[in-house]
Amino acid sequence: MPELLTQNDAERRKVNADTWHAAGYSGTGTTLVCIDDKSAPHAHMASYAESPHLDAGSVVGHGTNVAQCAHEFAPGARVVLVRSNDEGRQWIRDNAADIDVINVSRSAGRHLAEYSYGFLESFDIPVVCSSGNDGDDRVNYPSRFEWTLSIGALEEDGEMADYSNGGERLDCVAPTDIYVLNSEKRPHKFNGTSASAPATSGLLACYVQWRHKHGRGRLTTEDARQFIRENCEEIEGYAYGAGLFCLPAELPDVPESDEKSSEDREENPKEEDDEMVKEPKEFTDVPADFWAYDDIQLCVQHGLVSGYEDGSFDPNGGLTRAQYCAIKAAEIRAEQADD
Structure with a gap:
């Protein structure tokens, strides 16, 4: 598993990602897709990230950093970077059965968002979207669609980022100010709801791995929404969303009827x-x-x-x-x- 940046240890602890990683749930065996621009992976991301339509000489930037944020919370996940164009949309259609979580850290007007992302609704894959950085009391598209998950930003000091969009459509908030590496492997902060969305996507990838191991089946959008809202910490003085999304401090119990021991299997x-x-x-x-x-x-x-x-x-x-x-x-x- 690729080494994680120690600068993000506190944020991982804040949402119990460290506990899940230590227990073996780091998103291994899951596929997390980031739809973004300027998404060519750095060379140091080769062990976990790929981009089917971009070569090493393509532009790095926003999408590259988004993918690194997801990795910092799900270091075992396969991260695929695609652009919001015909090639990227077709790749998702062709590979939808193998995709566990989709991240969109972009905002767009309603009509453009419908054109660019509307096709995702039919797959019922959790689509995690940044709420936007306008400081408004309503979230931007595509996170405003009912079939997406809308994520706001919580800063290191535990306060809501004043730029983070909120409103009734917001599902939760997640850490921002995530450290990532540039092409020379120097760490720098990446923030905004563009960072909090992939942090959430990474946490969901860890949960998907747990579900796979325990025969829970594919994670749907509403499964993800319910899991998020059941595992949020309230943020004092903030009325939107369910709070700070955290993985459970203790891994969920598995009923005995759902997980049989090896001895039971040998006897039957x-x-x-x-x-x-x-x-x-x-x-x-x-x-x-x-x-x-x-x-x-x-x-x-x-x-x-x-x-x-x-x-x-x-x-x-x-x-x-x-x-x-x-x-x-x-x-x-x-x-x-x-x-």
Whole structure:
């Protein structure tokens, strides 16, 4: 795991990231996407960051720093930097199934935000957005959309940043003034809600890893919102959002019924056998994109059909009355066996 900057130790402690990292939850196995501009990674980020459409000679800047902030709170996560353009949007569409958290530390007018980010809503991946740095009592787009998470900024002294947008749409605040490195590996502060959003994204990546380990399934937007609001510390004198988002000081308990010991599994070997999925049987005349491929494989796995000795299936062939009876008989026997 890449080394973290000690200058950020206090901020990690403030939100219990240090506790989760020590317990092995650093975002390992998760993919965190940062949509931003000026996003070429520095050479020293090569162990955790990548940009599918930018080479080493591209512009570094805002997005580069955003990615480093996310890394400081989820050092085990894979961080992918994409721009808000056609190439970046297509990359997200192509890889949506593998993305756990998306970070947007940019503001835009409503129409531009809908054009640039509206396609993300259908994936139901948590989209963590900076609330904006205008000092307003309402957040900017895209964090104003109901399907995004809106994050404000809390400064090192525990006070709300006076530039941080608030309002009813704000979900929480997170640390800003995060140290990152320039191309010569000299540390400097990166602040604004542009820093607090990726800090939140990193914390969520740690939680996603915990969910993966304990079979909790994919983290949805509303799952993330509920987790955030249930794990906030109130900020005195500030009425917006749920407070400072922190990972739980103690890792969540896992009910015994959800996590069986290795001894339990050894005593019930059939339980594991039942969960095994058979490999699909390949037929010479049934390609994977054939319209009935999945239906044919389901019938094969249940022993209803088997194809021919030459490896073909003849998907368009006729069905004799005898073949129909053989299939129905197999179904009847399977039902009787289950009873």
